[in-house]
Amino acid sequence: MANLKQLAQSLGLSITTVSRALDGYSDVSAATRQRVQEAADKAGYRPNASARRLRKQRAELVAVTLPSEPGHIGPLHFLDMLSGCAEHLAGAGLNLVIAPVPHGESELDMCRRFVDGRRVDAMLLVRTKRHDERVEFLQSRGFPFVTNGRTESAIQHPYIDGDGFSGFHAATLRFHRDGHRRIAHVGGPQEYFFAHARRQGWEAAMRECGLATDLDLQQAPTEQGGYEAALALLARSDRPTAIVCATDEMAIGVLRALREVDGGLSISVIGHDDLPIGAFTSPALSTMRMTGGNLGRSFASLLLRTIAGEPAETLQELHAIEFVDRDSHRLPPVAA
Amino acid sequence: MANLKQLAQSLGLSITTVSRALDGYSDVSAATRQRVQEAADKAGYRPNASARRLRKQRAELVAVTLPSEPGHIGPLHFLDMLSGCAEHLAGAGLNLVIAPVPHGESELDMCRRFVDGRRVDAMLLVRTKRHDERVEFLQSRGFPFVTNGRTESAIQHPYIDGDGFSGFHAATLRFHRDGHRRIAHVGGPQEYFFAHARRQGWEAAMRECGLATDLDLQQAPTEQGGYEAALALLARSDRPTAIVCATDEMAIGVLRALREVDGGLSISVIGHDDLPIGAFTSPALSTMRMTGGNLGRSFASLLLRTIAGEPAETLQELHAIEFVDRDSHRLPPVAA
DNA sequence: CTTGACTCCCAAAACGTTTTGGATGATTTT
DNA sequence: AAAATCATCCAAAACGTTTTGGGAGTCAAG
Structure with missing residues (x-):
């Protein structure tokens, strides 16, 4: 409704002065500044965003x-x-x-x-x-x-x-310390940096422990992807005893597969992201999250x-x- | 980088003509239009959004x-x-x-x-x-x-x-048809229209069935809210046999309370919203969703x-x- | 030859702001 | 008394686009 021109006119001031008063420049007297401020408040004046953006060359x-x-x-x-x-x-x-x-x-x-x-x-x-x-x-x-x-x-x-590499490295080592020897990795598409880094972390830990890295599947980073990967793993004769999942969504899909195939949690599972929903799945999902x-x-x-x-x-x-x-x-x- | 002025200058045309050529006006010859179009493409010209917004008086x-x-x-x-x-x-x-x-x-x-x-x-x-x-x-x-x-x-x-009223009305009637008589409502803050409408639907159905409407709690529309409401309901002597929840998130909180208190699904539960995650909870969450x-x-x-x-x-x-x-x-x- | 219609083009205004580069008096300094 | 400083204000330019209101030139009809 109100623009600078109208505001200036109603105050008997120039556009320049009104603008500078509102912007708090020092070359306008305290009395004028206050008068302008009050009039602007009363009129509910807000500078036109498009005009300012054009002039200041910033899109905001x-x-x-x-x-x-x-x-x-x-x-x-x-x-x-x-x-x-x-x-x-x-x-x-x-x-x-x-x-x-x-x-x-x-x-x-x-x-x-x-x-x-x-x-x-x-x-x-x-x-x-x-x-x-x-x-x-x-x-x-x-x-x-x-x-x-x-x-x-x-x-x-x-x-x-x-630091997905370190996270998955640590998670894998922890499974190893707990006695796991067949630790699978259910990952996302490797063109994504996060998926690649997490897989690398798992792989490095497996090598350090002298374990084979063939329990490794990539799928879409969704519940469905995790579900399908888990079904494939469960069908193998050398089933894993633990699964490291690239994302919580995949992990939730894995849990669902375990329920459907084995009737419950038959394999240890850990995800990544700490989705709020993870606390409400059954069993509650162990996971990792970024600090900071x-x-x-x-x-x-x-x-x-x-x-x-x-x-x-x-x-x-x-x-x-x-x-x-x-x-x-x-x-x-x-x-x- | 490139603006209309530079483009016009390089073509030996006016700003007006270039602008109108690009906008497809009929008062510029086909030959000129093509020449302009090609130059614009080559220069990767895109009109400055702030300028257009100011001129057209639309923020886009x-x-x-x-x-x-x-x-x-x-x-x-x-x-x-x-x-x-x-x-x-x-x-x-x-x-x-x-x-x-x-x-x-x-x-x-x-x-x-x-x-x-x-x-x-x-x-x-x-x-x-x-x-x-x-x-x-x-x-x-x-x-x-x-x-x-x-x-x-x-x-x-x-x-x-x-149509939350009809949805909750129908859900409550269905529970009644299935033999339920103590049907609770776990709702959200009643100042929200959706929460109020859903509660009204439940209440109307209960009245039609001649049932009391005292199994009714309001909480924040979150997992935590649902969890707390369910704990309160489970502590009562006249426990409900079914719970209608205003949102899936609340319903998921209710399921968690059932697991913790009764060790599993001891009461029928239905939510609303059809969150993707509902298919992955245990038990998989029955719910409602908007058509359309x-x-x-x-x-x-x-x-x-x-x-x-x-x-x-x-x-x-x-x-x-x-x-x-x-x-x-x-x-x-x-x-x- | 004039008139009107038509085609193609353009100068200038407008959008509303911020900023530049003074201008005008009043006050202080020399 | 002249010069310098200061406080306060403002006209005009600029941002880059779209749109208005014609202006040449060409061609056909009168």
């Missing part, structure tokens, strides 16, 4: 690309993270737009639209691949971005990631700092993984 | 407010819906920004910021209350919005909602149509509820 927006596998939109804990991120970005005047990949368009095309159209000031990339074309594109444009998950890019970039507190806040902070021009090397967070011990990992190795 | 943005209860950000199936909505909005050139309520600000303040700053063209409201101040504000401003869930507002507004297909697409369509000025009365969708029968509702009434 950050986009997060959502990988849209049919019917399944990334890990379920995403929304909590995004919400936290959006809240902290808002504190700096930025809003978060969610950008699922439209039908018939690639994630790369979408990045191009957002970057070249100056629709956003930075991008947040999730589900990074080891070789990620989005990362390469943004780097070639010199456009600010932060990833959730590392890549194998030669050039450094800001990221937040959990409020993830959304961290992403927001990294985004702001990369927009501000801080070098990538100072914007990389690798968080340790901790165990969340519940009931699904305690089975003795002879149970099968 | 829609905001969805996320209620941020501590640690729990609305139903878990929100993200799927939002993703679908964002994807369809993108088809019309609109992006979806997620707007969690910042610390120390009310949802109303946030609406005000978005509306008066012309940051968005419409708003999507979730978790509506029976008397919702956000709705009242937007109505007073004549600002386009769509709600997920009805309100008791005197003025019509666009919404999408499930792709919810996100429907929201996008309603948003676009309300922006276009269609009257509210033609933009209201009330969808039937259908049962999703799994294993948690099949217990005979004498089991307790």
Whole structure:
């Protein structure tokens, strides 16, 4: 309704003075500033966002690309993270737009639209691949971005990631200490960095223990994927006595398979992510999670700092993984 | 990098002609249009979003407010819906920004910021209350919005909602037909329309069956809330033999309480929402869900149509509820 | 030869803000 | 008394696009 021009006119002042009064510049008298402030409050004046964005050459927006596998939109804990991120970005005047990949368009095309159209000031990339074309594109444009998950890019970039290698390494060693000798790995597609790192951690531990690494399956990182992998494992003559799962969703699918085939928890299982729902499955799911507190806040902070021009090397967070011990990992190795 | 001015200069044309060529106006020759199109493609030209927004007086943005209860950000199936909505909005050139309520600000303040700053063209409201101040504000401003869930507002507004009354009415009658006589209701806060409507459905059915309506508890619509309500019910001497839960999350909490107290499914349970995880709980959760297909697409369509000025009365969708029968509702009434 | 219609193009205005580079008096310093 | 400083204000430019309201030039009809 009210814009700067009308406000200035009603006050008998210039647009410049009103603008600078509201922005708290020192070259407007205290009396005038107060008069302007009161009039602005009364009129409910808010600067037009589009106009300010054009003038300041900032979109005041950050986009997060959502990988849209049919019917399944990334890990379920995403929304909590995004919400936290959006809240902290808002504190700096930025809003978060969610950008699922439209039908018939690639994630790369979408990045191009957002970057070249100056629709956003930075991008947040999730589900990074080891070789990620989005990362390469943004780097070639010199456009600010932060990833959730590392890549194998030669050039450094800001990221937040959990140390999946160490986590899965430790989990596997722990199963070994508990007496397990046939420890399977149910992983996700290896082009994803997180899936690869976790598998590498499992594999390294197995080698250190002198165990074979043939109990290893890859599936879609969903309940269904875990379910199918578990069915395949249960059909083998050399069944595992423990299963390390790349994600909680896969682990939940594994638990379901165990129930259907063996009627209950016949094999130790551990997942990763600490989905809230894990506490409510039967048996309650043992899992791992990234340390480091409020993830959304961290992403927001990294985004702001990369927009501000801080070098990538100072914007990389690798968080340790901790165990969340519940009931699904305690089975003795002879149970099968 | 490239803007209209540079593009025009390199082509020896005016800004106007280049703009109109790219927009497909008929007053530019086919030859020129093609020449312009090729140059634009080659330069990777995309119109500056802020500039277009200012000129066209449209923000090309829609905001969805996320209620941020501590640690729990609305139903878990929100993200799927939002993703679908964002994807369809993108088809019309609109992006979806997620707007969690910042610390120390009310949802109303946030609406005000978005509306008066012309940051968005419409708003999507979730978790509506029976008397919702956000709705009242937007109505007073004549600002386009769509709600997920009805309100008791005197003025019509666009919404999408499930017929929770009928769903809970039918579910309660079904339990009665199966022989249950002590049917409890575990509901959410009654200021929310959905929670109230579902409770009303249960209550109406109980009255029709001549049953008392004292087995009725309200809690936060979370696993924890359901868990606590169930503990209270299980401690009573006149335990229920069936429980109707306002949400799947509450139902999952109820199942956990049953496991802990009785060691398994001792009471029939049904939830609402059809969370994907429901298929993986033990026992698999019987539930209800809204019919009507792709919810996100429907929201996008309603948003676009309300922006276009269609009257509210033609933009209201009330969808039937259908049962999703799994294993948690099949217990005979004498089991307790 | 004039008129009107048609095709193709363009200069300038407009959107609402922020910022630049002074301008105007009043006050202090030299 | 002149010069410098200070406090307060403002006109105009700029951001990059879309849209308005024509302006040339060409061609056919009168």
